[in-house]
Amino acid sequence: xxxxxxxxxxxxxxxxxxxxxxxxxxxxxxxxxxxxxxxxxxxxxxxxxxxxxxxxxxxxxxxxxxxxxxxxxxxxxxxxxxxxxxxxxxxxxxxxxxxxxxxxxxxxxxxxxxxxxxxxxxxxxxxxxxxxxxxxxxxxxxxxxxxxxxxxxxxxxxxxxxxxxxxxxxxxxxxxxxxxxxxxxxxxxxxxxxxxxxxxxxxxxxxxxxxxxxxxxxxxxxxxxxxxxxxxxxxxxxxxxxxxxxxxxxxxxxxxxxxxxxxxxxxxxxxxxxxxxxxxxxxxxxxxxxxxxxxxxxxxxxxxxxxxxxxxxxxxxxxxxxxxxxxxxxxxxxxxxxxxxxxxxxxxxxxxxxxxxxxxxxxxxxxxxxxxxxxxxxxxxxxxxxxxxxxxxxxxxxxxxxxxxxxxxxxxxxxxxxxxxxxxxxxxxxxxxxxxxxxxxxxxxxxxxxxxxxxxxxxxxxxx
Amino acid sequence: xxxxxxxxxxxxxxxxxxxxxxxxxxxxxxxxxxxxxxxxxxxxxxxxxxxxxxxxxxxxxxxxxxxxxxxxxxxxxxxxxxxxxxxxxxxxxxxxx
Numbered sequence: 001x002x003x004x005x006x007x008x009x010x011x012x013x014x015x016x017x018x019x020x021x022x023x024x025x026x027x028x029x030x031x032x033x034x035x036x037x038x039x040x041x042x043x044x045x046x047x048x049x050x051x052x053x054x055x056x057x058x059x060x061x062x063x064x065x066x067x068x069x070x071x072x073x074x075x076x077x078x079x080x081x082x083x084x085x086x087x088x089x090x091x092x093x094x095x096x097x098x099x100x101x102x103x104x105x106x107x108x109x110x111x112x113x114x115x116x117x118x119x120x121x122x123x124x125x126x127x128x129x130x131x132x133x134x135x136x137x138x139x140x141x142x143x144x145x146x147x148x149x150x151x152x153x154x155x156x157x158x159x160x161x162x163x164x165x166x167x168x169x170x171x172x173x174x175x176x177x178x179x180x181x182x183x184x185x186x187x188x189x190x191x192x193x194x195x196x197x198x199x200x201x202x203x204x205x206x207x208x209x210x211x212x213x214x215x216x217x218x219x220x221x222x223x224x225x226x227x228x229x230x231x232x233x234x235x236x237x238x239x240x241x242x243x244x245x246x247x248x249x250x251x252x253x254x255x256x257x258x259x260x261x262x263x264x265x266x267x268x269x270x271x272x273x274x275x276x277x278x279x280x281x282x283x284x285x286x287x288x289x290x291x292x293x294x295x296x297x298x299x300x301x302x303x304x305x306x307x308x309x310x311x312x313x314x315x316x317x318x319x320x321x322x323x324x325x326x327x328x329x330x331x332x333x334x335x336x337x338x339x340x341x342x343x344x345x346x347x348x349x350x351x352x353x354x355x356x357x358x359x360x361x362x363x364x365x366x367x368x369x370x371x372x373x374x375x376x377x378x379x380x381x382x383x384x385x386x387x388x389x390x391x392x393x394x395x396x397x398x399x400x401x402x403x404x405x406x407x408x409x410x411x412x413x414x415x416x417x418x419x420x421x422x423x424x425x426x427x428x429x430x431x432x433x434x435x436x437x438x439x440x441x442x443x444x445x446x447x448x449x450x451x452x453x454x455x456x457x458x459x460x461x462x463x464x
Numbered sequence: 465x466x467x468x469x470x471x472x473x474x475x476x477x478x479x480x481x482x483x484x485x486x487x488x489x490x491x492x493x494x495x496x497x498x499x500x501x502x503x504x505x506x507x508x509x510x511x512x513x514x515x516x517x518x519x520x521x522x523x524x525x526x527x528x529x530x531x532x533x534x535x536x537x538x539x540x541x542x543x544x545x546x547x548x549x550x551x552x553x554x555x556x557x558x559x560x561x
Contacts, residue, residue: 022505026486029498032554039548042505046540053511059518061526068517068530072510072537079538080545084553087496090546094503094539101509101532101539108516108525108532120469219499226509231472233512239472240479245506247483252495343492350495354550362557368492 007057014052015237021045022241026248032363049237084358085315088347089146092215095222096139102225103132103192109232110188117182124231126175130195131225134168137199139218145203146211146347154207167198208312209389211347213256217264220249252349259343259369261395261406288424291442293451296418297458299442300326303380303416305336307372309409310352311345313386313421317448323385324359326452329459338365340372340382340409342390373410382414384435386421386448392433403431417441420451497550504543510536 021041028038059065082090106128110117117125144150171194174187206214227242229235257264291299300306308327314320330337339361345352353366367375376382384391391411394401411417412435419436421443435441444451490498513536517529 018508022508023482023486025501025505026483026490026498029490029494029501030486031491032494032551032556035494035497035551035554036548039501039544039551042501043544046504046508046544049508049511050514053514056515056518058515061518061520064526064530065514065517065533068513068533069537072534073541075534076538076541076543077545079542080549082546084550087500087546087550090542091496091499091503094500094543097535097539098503098506098509101507101513101536104528104532104535105509105512105516108522108528112521112525216499219502223502223506226506227476229509229512231469231476233515234468234472235512236472236475238508238512239476241505241508243476243479244483244487245502247480248487248498248502251484251487252499255492341492348496349499350492350497353493354496354553357550357553357555360553360555363493363554364556366493 011052011055014048015235018045018049018052019237019240021048022244026244084354085318086147087354088211088215088351089143091348092139092143092146092218095215095218096136096143098222099132099135099139099225102222102229103129103136105229106132106232107188107192111185114185114188115183117178119179121232122179122182123175124228126178126191128225128228128232129192130171130175131221131228133192133195134199134202135218135221135225137196138203138214139199139222141200141203142206142211142214142218145206145208152208154205154210156205160201160205164198164201167194167201171195171198208347209344210260212344212349212351213253213260213262213264215348216249216252216256218249220246220253223247223249256344256349259407261403286437288436288443289439289441290445291418293444293454294458296442296444297455299416299418300330300335300381300383300455301333301459303330303335305338305375305379306330306381306383307338307340307376307379307411307414309340309342309345309382309384309387309391309411310356311342311385311387311390312347312351313388314448315346315351315355315386317386319385319449319452320355320359322449322452322456323356324361325456326459327361327365329456333459338367338372338375340376340411341366341368342387342409343369345387345390369407369409376410376413379414381416381418382411384411384417384419384421385452388421388433389431391419391435392431394431394434398434401431411435412438412440415440418444420444420446420448422447493554494551497547500543500547500550504540504547507536507539507543510540 022045025038025042028034174191223242223245230238327337341352393412395403395406395408513529513532
């Protein structure tokens with residue numbers, strides 16, 4: 001029996017069970033009620049797979065494995081404990097780590113096999129290394145932008161796309177050459193370095209508002225590179241996990257680009273940064289109506305249905321807990337309060353939901369765009385907190401607008417619209433929002449957190 | 465070898481289909497935890513790194529393998545941890561979930 005424990009068949013059976021658990025993990029993610037069970041399933045699958053792997057009789061030296069496992073766990077804990085507002089950059093960082101792992105293993109495998117690498121092996125190895133390397137630096141750049149270590153502005157220059165695409169083409173060319181003749185071992189480092197550079201350059205022109213798509217796309221790349229690694233190592237478990245991750249990232253990025261009415265290529269090679277500037281400057285001195293916290297509170301308190309539209313501004317101002325107090329104060333008065341979440345609100349898919357859930361707002365009050373758009377005409381007040389482009393009616397009715405055609409939240413159909421905003425500056429997206437000039441719109445100028453706090457005080461709720 | 469390769473391609477294709485079908489049904493509410501969960505699952509690449517390190521076929525492969533284990537393990541631990549922390553926060557307003 002003990003002799004059987006270390007056999008390949010036994011280990012493969014463990015992997016089979018782990019694979020099933022991974023699929024269950026995703027199935028259970030469907031609803032919040034079962035999602036935590038999904039995490040358990042994933043954890044058990046992972047432990048089984050790692051445990052089974054350690055039984056592999058090809059392993060002759062455990063010291064470095066043990067040290068690395070411990071070190072990785074030590075690094076992992078703080079990464080798992082970051083504040084909820086830092087989740088987007090943490091996610092980008094973990095894509096980088098995943099891709100780093102895949103790239104290192106691919107590199108090692110190449111040098112172990114070179115110079116006699118069969119063509120198919122060489123092609124999946126190249127895919128693994130190229131995707132892994134560009135995901136690694138691309139994700140690091142994305143994390144840097146999200147953490148605001150790097151400027152969030154898109155940085156563009158003439159011929160940028162040409163430079164980027166040629167780099168990618170060169171590395172694919174080298175890969176093809178190595179598939180044809182793997183004895184040119186000295187070309188391998190070049191095939192590794194070029195995608196590393198490409199990863200950086202790929203993210204340079206991408207602005208903060210495009211992050212949800214890009215982070216999903218990097219997610220997908222990380223999965224695909226892991227699947228390629230599965231082909232290299234002939235591990236079905238890895239192929240399946242990679243395919244699942246790749247599919248997930250792809251679905252999310254398609255969702256995100258649909259929610260912005262843009263194609264993938266438009267996000268990646270996006271002219272978004274430049275186009276907007278033209279439309280932005282024209283209308284500045286148009287009159288707006290503004291209101292104080294007292295007036296806003298009076299209108300909100302008298303309403304029977306209020307829809308709150310949170311955006312990245314709420315995350316930046318860390319206003320979610322004040323928003324919760326507002327939700328409580330209004331609910332206590334019998335006001336029906338709901339939240340309208342645009343798919344690209346924030347910096348990653350689902351960003352707003354996590355922040356509002358953190359503030360203890362029940363998830364059944366968080367509605368996505370399709371669910372909520374029919375409800376705006378019945379709403380007395382639509383309160384926009386730190387969202388901009390996703391509420392811009394120009395997307396519906398102004399064919400000259402750079403965001404024309406983008407699905408938006410029909411905020412302007414509510415009886416009264418309130419927008420909490422620091423100032424009239426159009427923000428870095430640079431697109432003017434006609435919503436602000438409507439007769440039914442009241443601008444509430446100020447910091448999201450303190451303004452919501454002030455409204456809550458007027459309503460007689462809150463903790464201070 | 466040729467059959468193995470073909471089997472692997474079948475496995476990849478079927479897994480991708482399952483992935484698309486399963487993930488399409490996940491509520492947008494949970495897309496952030498979904499991403500951190502798939503990220504943790506993806507770190508199953510650690511098994512490849514473990515074998516690479518343990519086989520000790522060359523100094524380079526052992527060093528690269530050990531670094532890869534560190535990176536992947538931090539994703540396993542951090543990914544599951546944060547996914548669970550996020551999911552813990554999602555509460556229904558109903559009397560009982």
